[in-house]
Amino acid sequence: MNQLIRLLIIALAFVSCQEKSSKSDYIEQRVEEILSKMSLQEKVGQTSLRGTSSRVKGDLSEDLKNAVRNGEIGAFLNVMNPKYVDELQRIAVEESPNGIPLIFARDIIHGYKTIFPIPLGMAASWNAEVAETSARVSAIEAAESGIRWTFSPMLDIARDARWGRIAESPGEDPYLASVLATAFIKGYQGDSLNSENSMIACAKHFLAYGAAEGGRDYNTTIVNEELLRNVYLPPFKAAFDAGAQTVMSSFNDINGVPASGNKFILKKILRDEYNFDGFVVSDWNSVTEMIPHGYAKDDKHAAERAITAGLDMEMTSTSYEDYLLALMDEGKVTEEQLNDFVRNILRVKFRMGLFENPYREKVDASRWYAQSHLEAAKEAAVKSTVLLKNNKTLPLNKNQRIALIGPLADAPVDQLGTWTFDGDGNYSVTPKQAFAENKYKFVFAEGLKYSRDKSSAGFKKAIAAAEKSDVIVFIGGEEAILSGEAHSRADISLPGAQEQLIDALHKTGKPLVLVIMAGRPIALGNIMDKVDAIVMAWHPGTMAGPALYDILNGKAQPEGRLPVTWPKQGAQCPIYYNHPNTGRPASADSFVGINDIPVGAWQSSLGNNSHYLDLGFEPQFPFGYGLNYGEIEYEKTIVSSGKLRRNETIQVSCTLHNKGNYPITETVQLYIQDVVGDIVRPVKELKGFKKIRIAKGESVSAEFTISTKDLEYVDSSMNYVVEDGDFNVWIAPNSAEGIKASFELIE
Numbered sequence: 001m002n003q004l005i006r007l008l009i010i011a012l013a014f015v016s017c018q019e020k021s022s023k024s025d026y027i028e029q030r031v032e033e034i035l036s037k038m039s040l041q042e043k044v045g046q047t048s049l050r051g052t053s054s055r056v057k058g059d060l061s062e063d064l065k066n067a068v069r070n071g072e073i074g075a076f077l078n079v080m081n082p083k084y085v086d087e088l089q090r091i092a093v094e095e096s097p098n099g100i101p102l103i104f105a106r107d108i109i110h111g112y113k114t115i116f117p118i119p120l121g122m123a124a125s126w127n128a129e130v131a132e133t134s135a136r137v138s139a140i141e142a143a144e145s146g147i148r149w150t151f152s153p154m155l156d157i158a159r160d161a162r163w164g165r166i167a168e169s170p171g172e173d174p175y176l177a178s179v180l181a182t183a184f185i186k187g188y189q190g191d192s193l194n195s196e197n198s199m200i201a202c203a204k205h206f207l208a209y210g211a212a213e214g215g216r217d218y219n220t221t222i223v224n225e226e227l228l229r230n231v232y233l234p235p236f237k238a239a240f241d242a243g244a245q246t247v248m249s250s251f252n253d254i255n256g257v258p259a260s261g262n263k264f265i266l267k268k269i270l271r272d273e274y275n276f277d278g279f280v281v282s283d284w285n286s287v288t289e290m291i292p293h294g295y296a297k298d299d300k301h302a303a304e305r306a307i308t309a310g311l312d313m314e315m316t317s318t319s320y321e322d323y324l325l326a327l328m329d330e331g332k333v334t335e336e337q338l339n340d341f342v343r344n345i346l347r348v349k350f351r352m353g354l355f356e357n358p359y360r361e362k363v364d365a366s367r368w369y370a371q372s373h374l375e376a377a378k379e380a381a382v383k384s385t386v387l388l389k390n391n392k393t394l395p396l397n398k399n400q401r402i403a404l405i406g407p408l409a410d411a412p413v414d415q416l417g418t419w420t421f422d423g424d425g426n427y428s429v430t431p432k433q434a435f436a437e438n439k440y441k442f443v444f445a446e447g448l449k450y451s452r453d454k455s456s457a458g459f460k461k462a463i464a465a466a467e468k469s470d471v472i473v474f475i476g477g478e479e480a481i482l483s484g485e486a487h488s489r490a491d492i493s494l495p496g497a498q499e500q501l502i503d504a505l506h507k508t509g510k511p512l513v514l515v516i517m518a519g520r521p522i523a524l525g526n527i528m529d530k531v532d533a534i535v536m537a538w539h540p541g542t543m544a545g546p547a548l549y550d551i552l553n554g555k556a557q558p559e560g561r562l563p564v565t566w567p568k569q570g571a572q573c574p575i576y577y578n579h580p581n582t583g584r585p586a587s588a589d590s591f592v593g594i595n596d597i598p599v600g601a602w603q604s605s606l607g608n609n610s611h612y613l614d615l616g617f618e619p620q621f622p623f624g625y626g627l628n629y630g631e632i633e634y635e636k637t638i639v640s641s642g643k644l645r646r647n648e649t650i651q652v653s654c655t656l657h658n659k660g661n662y663p664i665t666e667t668v669q670l671y672i673q674d675v676v677g678d679i680v681r682p683v684k685e686l687k688g689f690k691k692i693r694i695a696k697g698e699s700v701s702a703e704f705t706i707s708t709k710d711l712e713y714v715d716s717s718m719n720y721v722v723e724d725g726d727f728n729v730w731i732a733p734n735s736a737e738g739i740k741a742s743f744e745l746i747e
């Protein structure tokens with residue numbers, strides 16, 4: 001690079017740095033200015049997030065307006081009438097003592113009006129661009145309603161398919177979750193926080209909520225600090241690095257201390273280590289829920305615990321509003337603590353540009369369900385779909401007569417999934433509609449009215465339809481309400497009489513394609529051998545129909561890969577690929593199944609190790625798994641050198657051949673194992689992935705660069721370390737395959 005250009009780049013970087021720091025100096029000054037004029041009452045007001053139920057649409061009460069007029073509220077959740085948003089904001093800006101604008105929040109989790117696949121589905125795309133676009137579209141659509149704060153992304157690592165909220169999670173892997181976290185934050189917050197159509201994001205739920213015991217929602221979590229730091233924290237760190245402005249404390253207790261009163265996570269990690277300068281909001285009533293937890297004796301004590309822990313804003317419960325000043329009088333909390341909360345909140349309001357432009361974005365024509373948004377939702381649904389099994393049944397061809405069967409083949413609301421208060425089923429395109437629009441020869445018979453339906457009344461018609469067809473496409477799974485918050489299941493197989501119907505359809509002898517729409521992996525043991533192909537569509541959203549139509553007919557290639565290990569049964573959970581080894585690792589060589597144990601066998605382990613006698617040790621499908629239409633062959637993994645010196649890098653590569661009949665975009669995955677560590681290390685960890693397009697008949701080399709940073713982890717002294725020694729490495733199509741190579745890290 002020529003010297004002049006280099007100097008110019010340095011000068012520009014300097015100017016932009018100066019601009020940023022003078023902007024933040026300006027914001028800090030304004031914050032102090034306002035703070036110095038605020039009454040104590042008003043300061044407490046800023047810490048209050050007033051919730052209204054998503055279903056209440058009644059008139060604004062005078063009491064509520066007066067509360068805003070007096071500066072008693074800092075933000076609102078779920079004000080769904082834009083007229084009310086305008087009116088409340090006008091009162092705050094024009095009539096409250098210091099004219100501090102409100103923030104309006106809503107759970108916009110995977111789309112506002114245009115609904116994208118559920119977050120677990122988005123994670124299955126392994127595609128940051130798709131995730132970012134979904135968040136951008138959400139922000140653009142929500143801006144019309146004045147919503148500038150979303151309680152998303154959910155970044156809870158989830159290793160248990162029984163947990164209903166696995167549907168909202170980015171899956172089980174910290175690396176994939178971190179990539180997605182960055183993408184979601186960029187999408188929601190846009191290029192500039194003070195644009196009228198950017199929403200501030202909220203990284204939630206801080207922390208380890210996904211580790212709820214037994215997958216039962218809200219349950220206690222016991223997670224040692226190494227695990228917190230190596231597994232549960234990285235996606236949050238990525239979100240903060242990407243500029244997330246808010247974070248939500250979770251419902252669960254972590255090692256005995258509820259998150260909303262947990263100084264260790266809210267102060268030590270968040271503020272001292274991560275230097276987070278946005279604000280922390282509680283979850284819905286999670287401050288006063290510390291009472292049933294047994295961590296606070298009453299509301300006042302709960303407020304004291306949360307304030308002392310450093311929680312800035314209370315969602316829906318009113319313990320700060322009711323007791324903060326009394327606690328101050330009693331010397332239990334200080335005005336400086338309150339000032340810090342207000343500073344954090346005002347700083348974000350300034351960054352959002354609310355003081356200059358507090359009002360809702362006015363648009364000439366509504367952008368809800370805009371054509372480009374629907375196309376983006378369709379693309380996301382296509383890219384999230386995972387092909388799990390295929391006995392050469394897919395793709396379909398248009399000459400085949402199809403029997404379209406199942407409770408989710410034409411379920412416009414259920415295909416949207418959990419957390420879709422605003423998505424309108426009338427805009428959904430169902431698979432049945434998509435087949436009809438494409439003038440496909442098909443007969444439709446739902447067979448079951450909804451996923452839990454136990455009645456066999458519709459079987460006869462469904463079987464008759466199957467008998468008249470060449471291929472059966474059964475679209476079943478779970479209704480939207482069976483996953484999401486507080487919707488955990490112990491038995492994660494297909495609910496209702498779906499398995500019986502599949503059995504009856506199988507008996508017709510026709511090829512049978514199972515398409516699953518669900519918020520979690522589904523136990524398939526009873527039907528695995530009765531179906532010829534399995535497609536996991538998650539809850540795909542508004543454009544489920546066109547997306548599935550394209551996938552089933554080979555107009556689009558399945559690119560999705562599992563973001564979670566798929567268990568054989570709920571009883572196998574928690575199950576995850578990146579587990580540590582035991583001293584007696586399970587292996588196929590020594591496994592003796594329950595039916596192979598001789599009657600009266602002598603009391604011994606029979607060579608069995610860490611597994612279930614009746615379920616083995618392998619999952620149904622491994623993390624990272626997904627088939628293509630066609631065949632990709634991986635050669636062995638090659639390392640450029642058997643030794644890696646600190647501060648240097650090595651290249652790892654693998655040649656891939658496309659032996660099938662289609663061009664394919666392959667998700668090539670890089671896994672590493674640290675063989676011996678200060679603490680036991682996972683058997684494998686994802687450290688990178690790439691989407692590589694491979695034309696039919698072509699061979700390409702996939703390459704990754706490994707640096708010592710990729711080998712870092714938190715040891716038993718809570719230090720980030722990279723230890724000398726042996727490492728294994730795989731370039732692979734999923735976490736269970738690939739040919740291992742090795743290298744040694746030396747000084």
Ligand code: BGC
Binds near residue numbers: 204
């Ligand atoms: C959920 C949060 C959500 C909040 C507000 C809670 O029940 O746990 O994820 O953001 O409600 O609706």
